Amino acid sequence: MNDSTGNKLSITSSLLIALAAVLFVVSIFFPWWKMVFWAPQYPEGLNIIVYPNKLDGQIDIVNGLNHYIGMRNFSEKNFPELSYLSYLVWGLAAITLLTAILRKKIVLYILIGVIVIGGILGVLDLHNALHDFGTNLSPHAPIKIAPFVPPIIGKNQVANFITHSLLGPGTYFLLAAFVLLLIPLWKDRKRK
Template sequence: MAKKLSAGSMASLFGAAALIFASIKFPWWGMKFYAPQYMEGLDIIVYPNKLEGDIDIVNGLNHYIGMAPFSNESFPELQYLPGLIMGLAAIIIIVALVRKKILLYVPPALLVVGGALGIYDMNLWLTKFGTELDPKAPIELEPFVPPIIGENILANFVTHSYFTTGSFLIGAGFLLTLLPFWLERRK
């Protein structure tokens, strides 16, 4: 008969589920735009279910380079991502309650696959917005792809892209899904 997960492993999985669930309330990613006329910077802040920040100003500026405007409606992922996150947290709780060691592979595997798909999706959107520029725009630029993380310079704007609180909570949750492998190593 297979041994059941220890209380420590169960607690680690419950902690992972709590962090992943809590990430819904925090921003996951952002961009900050600096220029001489915007010394304080303009923000785009991405939550799992909405965009916040200086969206209207950024859209107004992007019009000059022919970039399509963006909004919450532009990204269908914002409609279903919170449900996927809650589903993932629920799966982790189920694994903790069932207490079978073989199921320990499920949460980290789902997080790796989900993370890879999320990064891929972000790159698709950044590519679409940066390369599908209107050729009739007042300012003609070569197509570009803003980075997911890091700095980008475009005309007189310096842009910083970064992960933020929600992503760090997901990362901590991922680490907590790995901890049971260490806790159960001698059992």
């Protein structure tokens, strides 16, 4: 069928979009973010690993140490997003697959817009959580430290602990999926 508006995506672009849907699903099974804590007494490091549906790592040890500076516990209960985030990603994958089937540029534009907004909201949500954990310290804590905000990516030092915040493989799958969605916009830019 000839689409005179130039709104039809090529079969190759449709396949790239379908592959993006697969990568969205794959991302659910890998960590999206982690924080590694090093100190002289923990030379092997301690981890908080964040999947889209759970926390992993040495959470109990980190919580025990954070108690001394008055930081509240890291737990899935304190991150309600973990109860629904994987469902959002499954939904995103389904919409992406539908976009591949429809092969309409306008649908792809809308999908990319939704992903950009969702990504910005996700980053802001993580920043707000880190801000909340680092600045709402109990005044009754045994060790008094100045409030702090751990970075989303990068290095931070609190007392004798050096922390590194890193993106996990799941986030790289998300980013790769997003790039796959952008390629058809360039590839089919003059397609009529």
